[in-house]
Amino acid sequence: MKTLFQKIIVLLTYFLLIVPVSAKEMPPDQLVRNTVDEVITILKQDGTKKGQKDRILDLIETKILPHFNFTRMTQLAMGKNWSKVEPQQRKELVSEFQTLLVRTYSNALTNYRDEVIEVTPLTTQPNAKTTMVKTRVIQSRGREPVPIDYSMEKTDQGWKVFDVTVAGVSLVTNYRSSFNSEIKKAGVDGLIASLVKKNKSLEGQ
Structure with missing residues (x-):
């Protein structure tokens, strides 16, 4: 499962790394398709060699983070415990959870190996506030395709991701189990401390 979730950020990066100016007005599936095509082209041209960690982190922080609702992701990962969290603790949790996702998976971008990503067209009602964009990662060597579903919500800033489901396993649900255990x-406070410790350990990798 760890390997599977390590692939998530690769796919998220393909999806969100370079978002066109008109993305705010795009239907979510078209946004995914256009971005996948553009980012894969860039990856093929530039490569993802070792030693590019600072560049990759910068790209993630400047291009990906604005298109995620990390507050909602943290709330979903916390589950019923969210209502027990003080305002300052909420800020710290959102910040550390965001850092965890970025640092845990930034190295995964170097694992791109010409996988093909298929985006399933969808019909979203004009007034819809949420939707799910379904994709499949076609792997080489005869391995089974990996389904990746992006749960997205419509905001004043455009469509934003609040969960990702890989092969039927939700990212936020996966973290909810470990968060509940730590709490x-x-x-x-113990959960926050564990996230800080984990992030520091990942910083040097």
């Missing part, structure tokens, strides 16, 4: 052991 039971050490409380919310």
Whole structure:
């Protein structure tokens, strides 16, 4: 499962790394398709060699983060515990969870190996506030395609991702289990401390 989730950020990066100016007005599936095509072209031209970590982190932080609702992702990952969290703790949790996702998966961008990504067209009602964009990653060597579903919500800034489901497993649900376990052991402050510790360990990798 760890390997599977390590692939998530690769696909998210293909999806969100270079977003056109008109993305705010685009239907979500068209946004995915256009961005996938553009980013894969860039990856093929520039490559993803080792030693590019700072560049990759910069791209993620400047191009990907604006298109995620990390507050909602953290809320969903916290589940019922979210209502027990103080305002300052919420800020710290959102910040550390965002950092965790970025640092955990930034190295995965170097694993691009010419996979093909298929985006399923969808019909979204004009007034829809949420939708799910379904994609499939076609792998080489006869391996089974990996379904990736992007849960997205419409905001004043355009469509934003609030969850990703890989092969039927939700990213936020996956973290909810570990978050709940940590809170039971050490409380919310203990969870924050564990996230800080994890992020520091990933910083040097």
